[in-house]
Every structure is written in structure tokens, then in C-alpha cells.
Amino acid sequence: xxxxxxxxxxxxxxxxxxxxxxxxxxxxxxxxxxxxxxxxxxxxxxxxxxxxxxxxxxxxxxxxxxxxxxxxxxxxxxxxxxxxxxxxxxxxxxxxxxxxxxxxxxxxxxxxxxxxxxxxxxxxxxxxxxxxxxxxxxxxxxxxxxxxxxxxxxxxxxxxxxxxxxxxxxxxxxxxxxxxxxxxxxxxxxxxxxxxxxxxxxxxxxxxxxxxxxxxxxxxxxxxxxxxxxxxxxxxxxxxxxxxxxxxxxxxxxxxxxxxxxxxxxxxxxxxxxxxxxxxxxxxxxxxxxxxxxxxxxxxxxxxxxxxxxxxxxxxxxxxxxxxxxxxxxxxxxxxxxxxxxxxxxxxxxxxxxxxxxxxxxxxxxxxxxxxxxxxxxxxxxxxxxxxxxxxxxxxxxxxxxxxxxxxxxxxxx
Amino acid sequence: xxxxxxxxxxxxxxxxxxxxxxxxxxxxxxxxxxxxxxxxxxxxxxxxxxxxxxxxxxxxxxxxxxxxxxxxxxxxxxxxxxxxxxxxxxxxxxxxxxxxxxxxxxxxxxxxxxxxxxxxxxxxxxxxxxxxxxxxxxxxxxxxxxxxxxxxxxxxxxxxxxxxxxxxxxxxxxxxxxxxxxxxxxxxxxxxxxxxxxxxxxxxxxxxxxxxxxxxxxxxxxxxxxxxxxxxxxxxxxxxxxxxxxxxxxxxxxxxxxxxxxxxxxxxxxxxxxxxxxxxxxxxxxxxxxxxxxxxxxxxxxxxxxxxxxxxxxxxxxxxxxxxxxxxxxxxxxxxxxxxxxxxxxxxxxxxxxxxxxxxxxxxxxxxxxxxxxxxxxxxxxxxxxxxxxxxxxxxxxxxxxxxxxxxxxxxxx
Ligand SMILES: NC(=O)c1ccc[n+]([C@@H]2O[C@H](COP(=O)([O-])OP(=O)(O)OC[C@H]3O[C@@H](n4cnc5c(N)ncnc54)[C@H](OP(=O)(O)O)[C@@H]3O)[C@@H](O)[C@H]2O)c1
Ligand SMILES: NC(=O)c1ccc[n+]([C@@H]2O[C@H](COP(=O)([O-])OP(=O)(O)OC[C@H]3O[C@@H](n4cnc5c(N)ncnc54)[C@H](OP(=O)(O)O)[C@@H]3O)[C@@H](O)[C@H]2O)c1
Numbered sequence: 144x145x146x147x148x149x150x151x152x153x154x155x156x157x158x159x160x161x162x163x164x165x166x167x168x169x170x171x172x173x174x175x176x177x178x179x180x181x182x183x184x185x186x187x188x189x190x191x192x193x194x195x196x197x198x199x200x201x202x203x204x205x206x207x208x209x210x211x212x213x214x215x216x217x218x219x220x221x222x223x224x225x226x227x228x229x230x231x232x233x234x235x236x237x238x239x240x241x242x243x244x245x246x247x248x249x250x251x252x253x254x255x256x257x258x259x260x261x262x263x264x265x266x267x268x269x270x271x272x273x274x275x276x277x278x279x280x281x282x283x284x285x286x287x288x289x290x291x292x293x294x295x296x297x298x299x300x301x302x303x304x305x306x307x308x309x310x311x312x313x314x315x316x317x318x319x320x321x322x323x324x325x326x327x328x329x330x331x332x333x334x335x336x337x338x339x340x341x342x343x344x345x346x347x348x349x350x351x352x353x354x355x356x357x358x359x360x361x362x363x364x365x366x367x368x369x370x371x372x373x374x375x376x377x378x379x380x381x382x383x384x385x386x387x388x389x390x391x392x393x394x395x396x397x398x399x400x401x402x403x404x405x406x407x408x409x410x411x412x413x414x415x416x417x418x419x420x421x422x423x424x425x426x427x428x429x430x431x432x433x434x435x436x437x438x439x440x441x442x443x444x445x446x447x448x449x450x451x452x453x454x455x456x457x458x459x460x461x462x463x464x465x466x467x468x469x470x471x472x473x474x475x476x477x478x479x480x481x482x483x484x485x486x487x488x489x490x491x492x493x494x495x496x497x498x499x500x501x502x503x504x505x506x507x508x509x510x511x512x513x514x515x516x517x518x519x520x521x522x523x524x525x526x527x528x529x530x531x532x533x534x535x536x537x538x539x540x541x542x543x544x545x546x547x548x549x550x551x552x553x554x555x556x557x
Numbered sequence: 558x559x560x561x562x563x564x565x566x567x568x569x570x571x572x573x574x575x576x577x578x579x580x581x582x583x584x585x586x587x588x589x590x591x592x593x594x595x596x597x598x599x600x601x602x603x604x605x606x607x608x609x610x611x612x613x614x615x616x617x618x619x620x621x622x623x624x625x626x627x628x629x630x631x632x633x634x635x636x637x638x639x640x641x642x643x644x645x646x647x648x649x650x651x652x653x654x655x656x657x658x659x660x661x662x663x664x665x666x667x668x669x670x671x672x673x674x675x676x677x678x679x680x681x682x683x684x685x686x687x688x689x690x691x692x693x694x695x696x697x698x699x700x701x702x703x704x705x706x707x708x709x710x711x712x713x714x715x716x717x718x719x720x721x722x723x724x725x726x727x728x729x730x731x732x733x734x735x736x737x738x739x740x741x742x743x744x745x746x747x748x749x750x751x752x753x754x755x756x757x758x759x760x761x762x763x764x765x766x767x768x769x770x771x772x773x774x775x776x777x778x779x780x781x782x783x784x785x786x787x788x789x790x791x792x793x794x795x796x797x798x799x800x801x802x803x804x805x806x807x808x809x810x811x812x813x814x815x816x817x818x819x820x821x822x823x824x825x826x827x828x829x830x831x832x833x834x835x836x837x838x839x840x841x842x843x844x845x846x847x848x849x850x851x852x853x854x855x856x857x858x859x860x861x862x863x864x865x866x867x868x869x870x871x872x873x874x875x876x877x878x879x880x881x882x883x884x885x886x887x888x889x890x891x892x893x894x895x896x897x898x899x900x901x902x903x904x905x906x907x908x909x910x911x912x913x914x915x916x917x918x919x920x921x922x923x924x925x926x927x928x929x930x931x932x933x934x935x936x937x938x939x940x941x942x943x944x945x946x947x948x949x950x951x952x953x954x955x956x957x958x959x960x961x962x963x964x965x966x967x968x969x970x971x
Binding site for chain 2: 162172286412426427431432434441448468
């Protein structure tokens with residue numbers, strides 16, 4: 144794509160679509176103009192002249208004048224068809240739809256390669272924070288150990304309110320919804336699905352790993368209560384919903400879990416709707432990125448940065464996917480978790496490798512125990528409303544991972 | 558530069574040079590090999606075979622096999638000649654030398670353009686934090702309002718120790734030197750010169766502004782004492798040495814000043830030798846980058862990332878330098894400062910626009926007053942050992958800047 148004016152066809156004119164329009168119209172020096180906007184409800188009142196709008200996707204997809212399709216709708220299934228057909232028609236695509244991207248990563252890689260047309264999606268992961276671009280470009284030859292962080296603004300807002308104002312989960316959720324942070328179906332946020340989709344995308348750019356969302360554990364924050372918050376307070380910790388991916392040897396483990404965060408961890412200072420990401424590498428040590436994870440203008444501005452990158456011919460190279468050492472996804476990571484429960488029989492105790500502490504009283508019971516990620520991924524008892532799980536620590540030298548490492552080594556030297 | 562193996566000629570094998578070697582030798586998949594290392598003292602013991610080393614620059618500069626010159630010496634003047642002649646000979650250059658780069662920015666731009674060869678210097682600004690790359694690539698079309706932060710690890714280490722352990726400045730400095738954070742000539746650090754050089758480079762990539770270091774105010778931390786630290790404590794603030802650049806209309810103001818940092822500012826959590834940068838943009842809101850600002854491996858790893866970028870043909874485009882709206886450097890920014898003094902006559906009170914508060918006692922006197930940046934830049938009274946200056950606030954709507962804006966507007970519409 145040369146340095147000409149890009150002609151944009153936009154799908155969706157909601158929170159992010161309008162943010163993009165706002166940001167674009169106030170930014171000088173970007174060579175892009177909006178040609179058409181495809182929306183769902185033709186009768187909604189709009190802030191732009193009616194001539195911009197259509198409800199017919201082919202007005203964009205079959206318009207030879209349009210170079211770039213910007214997909215900003217809230218329906219992942221419809222978005223999949225739009226993005227796919229745009230790529231097949233050789234149009235560059237920018238999307239902020241983490242669910243669509245995470246669920247179709249392999250096919251989207253294939254389509255980009257087959258039709259030689261780029262797909263950029265910085266806005267899909269942590270809004271305004273340029274994490275994908277940094278993982279792709281800057282950390283390409285560094286030895287990354289882990290990427291973890293607060294990838295979801297709504298849940299962080301809820302947890303901040305529970306901690307700082309003592310609000311109940313339900314009240315805090317309602318507030319987040321009123322402020323427009325939470326999705327209309329809050330399960331995506333509070334159940335940890337949204338950060339999991341983002342983690343999926345991140346794992347590809349950080350480690351060259353392709354893994355399907357359903358193979359990654361996500362435990363949300365919906366079962367947390369003031370007892371859990373108090374327990375954290377006593378240890379000068381905070382509970383945050385953390386998406387975590389880490390590399391040990393060639394093994395990558397990953398999960399989304401409520402986690403006790405220590406006072407010296409920069410993530411403890413990420414408040415309300417902000418996001419934060421910690422990147423640990425062998426040589427650069429720990430690096431921290433923070434910023435607004437969502438919202439109209441911040442996300443619009445990330446989308447605009449992708450559009451701008453297209454004017455310079457930028458595309459993801461997926462360099463780490465092509466590296467010689469192949470990484471494998473592993474759920475053999477041992478975790479130390481805090482489990483609060485009402486009914487002792489509701490927990491499958493045989494799942495645990497060890498119980499390190501236990502506390503019982505009239506109205507508050509918990510244990511601290513070691514359990515394999517694999518076990519948590521297979522079980523369902525932890526979904527019980529009266530059970531909450533919070534990660535205390537990732538057990539170093541997880542026996543099963545060491546096992547795998549040794550096996551690999553044996554195979555390699557054989 | 559194609560995807561072949563890059564042949565490196567390195568100048569300097571001290572802290573950063575050895576870090577680079579360490580990082581490079583442990584990183585698979587980077588297509589670069591070290592051909593020759595030019596050092597100063599041939600008799601020093603080295604960790605590599607003698608055949609690597611030379612003291613003759615032409616062994617690198619006139620070696621047609623060498624594609625990339627990596628300049629990592631501690632002598633800015635010698636470095637200038639090395640970098641210049643490498644560029645003239647058409648070799649790509651990577652440097653971590655902020656003094657050299659800041660002092661010769663215009664000429665280095667010209668040489669890169671004339672000889673069509675790239676110069677990269679991510680390691681020169683905030684060590685491992687990829688700020689230049691982000692400003693250059695990611696924030697190119699966003700409306701940046703300001704870039705500010707803790708750009709110097711040694712001074713931040715000293716200030717952290719004064720605050721947390723009540724150490725005196727001299728004791729904390731000695732500790733920083735022992736830990737290897739401080740330069741052998743500590744004036745560069747504690748006088749705020751090092752962060753000023755970094756700020757110079759940052760202003761070019763953030764705003765497209767070229768300004769000479771001597772035109773930027775730098776007040777260091779050498780005069781701060783426990784009274785200043787206590788004053789900050791009382792307000793729940795911390796003193797940090799802040800490099801700051803901001804845009805108002807087409808005017809850019811910039812300075813390096815000890816600054817009271819509020820508890821809600823992410824920079825307050827940047828401890829010891831870490832660096833942190835806040836980027837404020839019109840739409841993406843506030844973004845924060847944190848990480849190790851110095852040290853052997855972290856800086857070596859930033860240098861390696863530049864080398865790796867060369868293998869993909871990366872160069873700085875200096876896009877903002879070519880934007881249509883021209884920015885101007887302005888020192889007409891009004892600042893609210895805290896001034897502690899022993900002798901009332903040592904301060905030039907007529908420099909102030911207003912005195913907002915004053916406190917006198919037997920052994921502690923201070924005023925809070927408004928003063929133009931221009932005034933501080935011209936005067937010398939503030940260098941007096943018994944005077945300390947700490948920024949309280951940047952006065953919004955600085956009258957003289959508004960004046961300039963109006964003038965510009967008149968000229969433009971005339
Ligand atoms: N909101 C954020 O802060 C944020 C941050 C990062 C990423 N994202 C992602 O960005 C995307 C958009 O989010 P949003 O918050 O902007 O959603 P939204 O405010 O609910 O807006 C959705 C828009 O999509 C349109 N739409 C829905 N189905 C359509 C279809 N089949 N064809 C054409 N248009 C259709 C709607 O049309 P009508 O106007 O006619 O109803 C509406 O304009 C989602 O993937 C979301 O996950 C959002
Ligand atoms: N240290 C950090 O954390 C850090 C971080 C960011 C940027 N930087 C920058 O990186 C550069 C190097 O810093 P450093 O800490 O690595 O310095 P250093 O430890 O003092 O090492 C300096 C090296 O330069 C060599 N040298 C000096 N003059 C030379 C000349 N004329 N020709 C050839 N070699 C010469 C020295 O040779 P001998 O070994 O023979 O004495 C030594 O190997 C400086 O520009 C510094 O500002 C440093």
C-alpha cells in the first residue's frame with residue numbers, strides 16, 4: 144500500500160466506531176477518508192449525514208474504491224464473515240474484535256498469507272496500549288519469559304471499587320455498567336473470557352504459540368466477596384484479574400485467574416478502568432506498560448494507529464511463529480491457590496497435590512493448596528457460586544513441566 | 558539491508574558492550590555476528606579472545622565486510638567522529654550515546670539522509686524502554702500533548718534512598734556509584750544533563766522539534782536536602798527528577814527539573830534505578846512505560862533490538878519533522894516553583910511574576926512563586942549551593958504562550 148489516501152469502509156458506528164471518527168477528524172496529516180459506514184439499525188439517529196450509512200455489507204465489500212475495511216461491530220460471528228470476505232477480496236483489515244480474532248487465529252493467518260493482505264488489531268488488546276506492536280517489533284529477539292497483566296477494564300473497575308469503597312460485587316458491577324465499561328453481556332468480562340481472548344492473541348505475538356481459547360483456563364471474579372478482599376488486605380495485597388502467559392523451556396502455560404498482587408508489583412497501582420501489562424525478559428528485566436484499556440477515543444486512537452501503519456505498508460510478520468525452536472502449550476503448571484468454600488463437600492479435594500494451610504470458622508473457610516492447571520481446567524466444582532479461587536503463586540520448577548523438559552532433552556540428544 | 562547475517566564492528570567493550578555480547582550470544586535466531594571490537598586500552602584483561610580486539614578504528618571503519626557499526630564508548634567526542642565516519646562510509650550505525658546524539662542531531666539527520674544509511678539509538682533513551690520506537694511508530698498520528706518522566710536511573714536511585722532511608726544526598730550518591738548506576742563524572746547525572754540529552758532526542762521523535770541541549774533548562778538534584786524531602790512528605794508527594802516536554806498550540810516547552818509528584822501520578826511508583834515515561838495524548842489519554850533505565854544487559858538488549866531491526870531494514874522516518882504544521886520551541890512557560898534558600902539576598906526576587914507563599918524560620922526558608930522558564934534559563938542564582946528549586950506545577954494558560962499563539966493566528970490568517 145503506497146502513501147496515497149486510504150479509503151475506509153467501516154463496519155459499526157457504536158462506541159469505538161464513533162471514537163475512530165472523532166479521532167480521525169481531529170488528526171491532521173493522516174491520509175485516510177471514510178467512504179462508507181455499515182451499521183445494523185438504519186433508523187437509529189446518527190451524528191453524520193445519512194449518505195455515509197448503509198446496512199448492506201456489499202456496499203463496502205464490493206466497492207473497488209475502498210482499500211481498508213475497519214471492523215468495529217459487537218457481533219463476533221457477523222464480524223468473522225465480514226473480515227474473512229474482506230481479506231479474500233484483497234482488502235486490508237483493521238479490527239478491534241478480540242473474540243473473533245482469538246477464535247479464528249489460524250484461519251486469519253492463512254487468509255493473510257494466501258491473499259497477501261494485512262490484518263491489524265492493536266485496538267483489540269488492551270485498548271490504547273501498543274502491546275501487540277511492541278511484542279511483534281521490539282521484543283522479537285529478546286528472550287521473553289512472561290507476559291502478564293490486567294487485560295480487562297470492567298473487572299478492574301469492579302475490583303477497585305470492592306477494595307477501595309467496600310462495595311459488593313453486584314453493586315460495583317452495576318456501577319461499571321452505568322459508566323459504560325462493562326459489556327451488555329457482563330459474563331464476557333466478569334467470567335474472564337474477554338481477557339482470555341486478548342491473552343490468546345498476545346501468546347501468538349509474544350511466543351509464537353497458537354492455542355484455542357477453550358484450552359485456556361479462565362476463572363472470573365463473579366464469586367469473590369468481602370472475605371476474599373479482607374484476606375488480601377491483611378497481607379497488604381490486592382486481588383486483580385490477571386491474564387498470564389509464561390515460558391519455561393519450550394513450554395508455554397497460560398491462564399486467566401484472580402490473583403493476589405504484592406505491593407511491589409507495578410500491577411497493584413493499576414486502578415479502575417486502566418489496564419497494565421508486565422513483560423519479563425531474560426535481559427531487559429521487567430517492563431511495564433499502562434494505559435486506558437477501553438473507551439471510545441482511546442480505542443479509536445489505537446484503531447487509527449493501525450490505519451496509519453497501513454499507509455506505511457506495515458503488516459504483522461508473526462516472526463516468532465517462524466522461529467526454529469517450536470514451543471508447546473502446557474497445562475502442567477503447578478499453582479498455589481486460595482480456595483474459599485461454604486460446603487466442604489463441594490470441593491474435589493483429590494484434585495490437589497497438597498494442602499498447605501486450612502482455616503475453618505462459622506462463616507469463613509478457606510484452604511491454600513497446590514493444584515495443577517490441568518486439573519482446574521478439567522473440573523467444574525470451582526464454578527460453584529459459593530467457591531472462590533484466587534492464585535497465590537505460580538510454583539517454580541513445577542514437577543510435571545520439568546518432566547517434559549527432560550523428555551524433550553532426551554529426544555533431542557537421542 | 559536484506560535478511561542476511563549482519564557483520565558487526567563494535568566500539569567499546571565496557572558495561573554496555575559486554576552486555577550486548579552477553580545478550581547476543583544467548584539469543585537464538587538473530588542474524589548478526591561480532592567481527593571486531595575496538596577498545597581504548599589494549600592491556601586490559603578481556604573475557605573474549607585477543608583476536609577480537611583492536612585499538613585501530615580503521616580496522617572496523619575501513620573493513621568492507623562490516624555492515625553495522627555499534628558505538629558504545631564513553632567518550633562523546635570520539636564517538637562523534639566514529640559515528641560520522643561510519644555513516645559517510647555507508648555503514649548502518651547503532652549507538653547508545655545520548656550526549657553525542659543530542660549534541661549533533663541536525664548533522665546526524667543530514668548524514669543519514671545524504672548517505673542513505675540508518676542510525677538507530679533506542680538504547681540511548683531510558684535503556685530498555687522502547688520509547689523512541691513507540692513515539693516514532695505508534696504515536697505518529699495521535700495528538701501528543703506531552704511526554705515526561707524519570708529519564709535517569711542514578712538520580713532516581715539517590716532520591717529513593719533519601720526519601721525511604723533518610724540518607725543524605727552525598728551518602729546516597731556514593732551508594733549509587735558503588736552499585737555502578739552513576740557515571741564516573743556524576744555531574745552528568747545529578748546535574749540533570751544526562752536526562753536533558755535524552756529529552757532532546759525524545760522531543761524530536763515526539764513532536765518533530767529540533768532544539769539544542771544548551772537551550773533547555775536543567776536543574777539537578779545536588780542541592781536537595783532533607784527539608785525538601787520532608788516538605789514533599791507532608792504533602793504525600795515525592796520529589797523526582799523529571800524531564801518534561803509539552804505542546805501547547807504550536808509551542809513546545811521543555812525542561813529537566815526536580816518536581817513534586819502527586820500520589821496519583823504513576824511516576825511516584827518508579828523506584829530506585831528504574832525509569833518511567835508518561836505519554837499524554839488527546840485521545841489515548843495517559844500511557845505509562847516503565848522499566849530498567851540502565852545497566853549492562855538491559856541496555857545491551859535495547860541495542861540488540863536495534864540491530865535486529867536493521868536486519869528487517871528498519872530506519873527512523875522522522876515523520877513528525879516533515880509534518881505540515883511547524884512547531885516552535887518556547888521558553889515562555891510559566892512555572893510554579895518551590896525555592897528553599899539560606900540567604901534572602903542570594904535569590905533574584907524580581908525574576909518572579911508572583912510570590913504565592915513564603916515561610917521563614919531559624920533554619921528553613923522557602924517561597925512558592927511563579928516564574929517564567931525563560932527567566933530560570935537565563936539566571937545563575939539558582940546554582941547557589943544553598944538554594945534548591947522544585948517544580949510544584951506547570952501554570953496552565955501561561956500568558957506569554959497564549960500571546961504567541963494569538964500572534965501566530967494573526968500571521969496565519971493575514
Ligand atoms: N467499547 C470499547 O471500549 C472497546 C474496546 C476495545 C475493543 N472493543 C471491541 O470493538 C468492537 C465494537 O465495540 P463497541 O463498544 O463499539 O460496540 P457498540 O457500541 O455496541 O457498537 C456496535 C456497532 O456495531 C453495529 N453492528 C452490530 N452488528 C452489525 C452487523 N451485523 N453489521 C453492521 N453493523 C453491525 C451496531 O449497529 P447499530 O449502530 O445500527 O446498532 C453498532 O453501530 C467489539 O468487538 C468490541 O469488543 C470495544
Ligand atoms: N551503562 C549504562 O547503563 C548505559 C545505559 C545507556 C546508555 N549508556 C551509554 O553507553 C555508552 C557506553 O557506556 P558504558 O557504561 O558501557 O561505558 P564504560 O563501561 O565506561 O565502557 C566504555 C568503553 O569504551 C571504550 N572506549 C573509550 N574510548 C574509546 C575510544 N576512543 N575508542 C575505542 N574505545 C573506547 C573503553 O575501552 P577500554 O575497555 O579499553 O577502557 C570501554 O570499553 C555511553 O555513551 C553511555 O552513556 C550506558
